[in-house]
Amino acid sequence: MPLRIAPSLASAPMPYLSRVIADLEAAGADSIHFDVEDGSFTPVMTLGTKIIADLRPLTRLPFDVHLMMVNPEWILPELAAYGANRISVHYEACPYPRRVLRQIVSLGAQAGLAFNPATPIPDLSYLTPYLSFIVVLTTEPEMPDCPFLPEVLKKVREGKQAAGQGRCEWVVDGGVTAENISQIQKVGADTVVVGRAVFKEGKITENMAALRAAA
Helix, strand or coil, X not given: CCCEEEEEHHHCCHHHHHHHHHHHHHCCCCCEEEEEEECCCCCCECCCHHHHHHHHHHCCCCEEEEEECCCHHHHHHHHHHHCCCEEEEEHHHCCCHHHHHHHHXXXXXXXXEEECCCCCCCCCHHHCCCEEEEEEECCCCCCCXXXXXXXXXXXXXXXXXXXXXXXXXXXXXXXXCCCCXXXXXXXXXXXXXXXXXXXXXXXXXXXXXXXXXXX
């Protein structure tokens, strides 16, 4: 199956998001990725829930919401009501991940678990009834000029061989470019979240084509 590409709106030009959505859909994006950050788990605050609600009528593409926040349970019903199809929470921010993933699934969305680069991925077999995808971050969140960390990719390769994890979708998020996308695909990733490499110079169609060609 071809590698799926989920452009991240955190890197998109905010005043033109309606046009961006149309361009991404025309360029063959597989889903739209939203980072929701609370300024506590991460150093800054980014997209909130209202923008998800405002953009939902513009496309049928799946909306993939990555919650980089502590105690995310309170926001889950709102996200689901606004049309989030996939919601991931951070392992580091959830003392009881099974409970949170179960809540996401009960709201009608796919549930995912995200891991920062420094966090090893433990045995997740006890989450199997609810866990649909695993997000491996390959940059440090909000680090200026954050470099891609290829060493982290071994989590994907090893994780796909682990009991109860191989059936999950594996997502790589952070620093993805046309120069490293084939390396990511080789370790078995199913989806990449791509930010700057999609939106650079405003050439969405050309940049998406370059990523597809390099994968």
